[in-house]
Amino acid sequence: MCKFTGEHPDLEQCYMNLGTYLSRSARYWPQDPALVSGDRTWTFAGLERSANALASALAARGLHPGDAVASVAWNRGELVETEFALYKAGLTRAPINARLGRGEITHILRYAPVRALIFDAAHREDALAAIGAAGTGRLAVPLDDEPDDAAHTVPAVAYATLLAEGDTTVPFLVDQDENEPCVLNFTSGSTGALKAAVQTVGNRLANMRKLLMSDDSRPRPGTRYLACGPITHATGMGLLAGVFGGSTTYVLPSWSPSNFLETVEKERITATFMVPAMVNMVLAHPGAERHDLSSLTSVRIGGAPISPQRLREAVEFFGPVVAQGYGLGETTSVVAGLSADEIGRAVREDPELLQSCGRASYDTEVRVVGEDGGELGPREVGEVIVRGPDCVREYWKEPELSAETFREGWVHTGDLAWMREDGYLFLVDRKKDMIISGGFNIYCTEVEAALYEHPAVQEACVVGVPDEKWGEAVRAVVVAGPGDTGVTAAELIAFCAGRLDRFKKPRAVDFVTELPHNRNGKLDRKAVREPYWAHAARRVN
Incomplete structure (x- = not known):
């Protein structure tokens, strides 16, 4: 929907809401499974009702567009419900890695405009302590039980109670400008203090478009996607595109090679995303070859570089369905990719290509530059910079770091690479790791x-x-x-x-x-x- 600020079309201001795509899919495929987690299945219509209920309930409790809702929990379907509810309500999502400690959770609650924290039983003590330490004005939302007034020193309401308070019948959609914050994507914190890349509504929309444009990653009815890593991060980046395309997402509650192999075989999974450490564990798992993985049509690898040898072994194990990509939290999605067909060609006739993370994806621009910022020639090592509609423009409340990383529309990644004459990008290291x-x-x-x-x-x-x-x-x-x-x-x-x-x-x-x-x-x-x-x-x- 577009609103006009004047009489002339060039003054048009466009608004949107990413939750629209769930509402539309609920009309197209109401009884088809959208989400499976444990022994529970959400149809598209059911997920739409839950998201509307949670969005309206949060609004009724005084949360307004621009406020943030954080979550800290192990993989479960309610995190997907929450994601789409926050889209619909125009609230900013602040997913917290489930492995973070109490001090880091407290930091995030103080650092971001968090008004509510959703948490599971495993994180109950840390969540309540963090809310108490962060100060007043934050609501505790336990996923697994009713609040115990004797144990609480902070305002609290159970997740199930919130759902019951909301309206399931009317799509809850708040108009948003594409430049408004949508997700605060926190870094892992392995190299310093936690910081958050501000992914906007437009960034997330661009990520969805990119996934839908790729033959290797495009979700469609009949696609069964296994989210086997944390859905709060890279594994969950494709949830919006999955709902748009009518696919089913299976959420793996906890990662292990056996859980992965058994789920792929039992549920006839067609697509998944893995980091190289997961690939290593599956390839080394005793008896892995005895599992029937013939349903897989797309295995995407990303999150870190994978060696050419491991890539060959992955193709031998999974079949000619392996693709890989390169992206960062600061780019919202993959900025360069190597398709399954390209990897197959590399195995057959172009072994150097196995070292590449691919060519620029869809509408992304990728350059390799020297210390002076000038673009380097083929096979010269320099820093990778990227730009495109999915690229972030700032870190939350970090003006100096933002000015260093985001310059003149380009994201300076800190990754060193060289580019082949035909545009394939070859990562060599992080600057700090050389x-x-x-x-x-x-x-x-x-x-x-x-x-x-x-x-x-x-x-x-x-x-x-x-x-x-x-x-x-x-x-x-x-x-x-x-x-x-x-x-x-x-x-x-x-x-x-x-x-x-x-x-x-x-x-x-x-x-x-x-x-x-x-x-x-x-x-x-x-x-x-x-x-x-x-x-x-x-x-x-």
């Missing part, structure tokens, strides 16, 4: 890619460690494959020496039973590196 040894630049991901080619390596992390002579030295920290205890450090170093320039090979290898991952399932390189620098007289940053 190792400088004896004046040479060494990219951790390049060394890790060599390690992954060794059959005994299940997972690897390469970091720079203190070295009196060279400043930094390359060290690999490795998880050996199940049952493989014979591989030695000397063997892996020699293996890498045969595949890399001499100065790039690891100088040492440490073996561990597992590597740390951050709250979004990404390899936590900072946590691996930190012990080696804990007692260093001088740090190399």
Whole structure:
């Protein structure tokens, strides 16, 4: 719907509401399943009624467009209900990673304009303590039980009570401008204090359009999408497009390789999204090959770089249905992608392409620039910058950081890459993760890619460690494959020496039973590196 500010069409101001797409799908496919979580199924009509009820109830309790509602819970269907209710009410969503601690939850409640916090039983104590510490004016909304007045020192109402208070019969749709905040997307916090990229209504709409334009990711009636990671973050980025397209979303309550494999087989899942750590675990899972995964038509990998060897193994395991993409919270969606067909071609005839994260997606522009901001030529390493309608323009209440990251319409990603003559983008490292040894630049991901080619390596992390002579030295920290205890450090170093320039090979290898991952399932390189620098007289940053 468009409203006019004057007599002339060029003064037209357009409004929208993302919840419209759920209302429309409820008319198109009222009895089709929209959402499955545990033993409960929501039809499109049922999800529409719940979202309308929650939106109207929050409005009746005094929440206005621009206010934020936070949530902290493990995966469950009510988080999807909440997402669409907030769209409809024009409220800003502030999803909190379920692995965050009490102090970080408190920080978010103070930092963002949060008026209500929705939480599950597992987070009850931390949620109530955080609300109390953040000050007055915030409503506690427990998902699993009625509030216990004796235990509460803050205003509270059960989620089920809120739904019962609302109106299910009339679509609740508040007009919003495309530049209004829609989601505060918080970083994982692994590199410093939590900050929130402000994803607008327009950013989210652009993300939906992009997913619908892709043959690899386009949802449609009959698509059964498995959300196997946290739906508050990358795994849930496609929920709006899924509802628009009439697909069914299956929410996996907790991740494990066995849960994933059993659900895909039982529910005949057709599409899913995985981070590389998940792929590693599935490929190493005993008996994984015995599961029938033939229903899968799309397995998208993203969230972190994946080695060419793991990509080959993923194609061998899942079939020719594997695609990968590159994006950030600051870009709302994928900005570059490598389709299943392109990966298939890479396996057959263009092995270099397996190292690429793809070409610019749909209406996104991608450049590689030097220190002076000028665009670099083919195969020159520089920083990746991107722009497009899905790209964020600011961090919430962080003007200095915003000015550093968002410049003249471009998002400066902090990622180093080079671009091939035909436009394929090849990530090499984060700026802060690059190792400088004896004046040479060494990219951790390049060394890790060599390690992954060794059959005994299940997972690897390469970091720079203190070295009196060279400043930094390359060290690999490795998880050996199940049952493989014979591989030695000397063997892996020699293996890498045969595949890399001499100065790039690891100088040492440490073996561990597992590597740390951050709250979004990404390899936590900072946590691996930190012990080696804990007692260093001088740090190399």
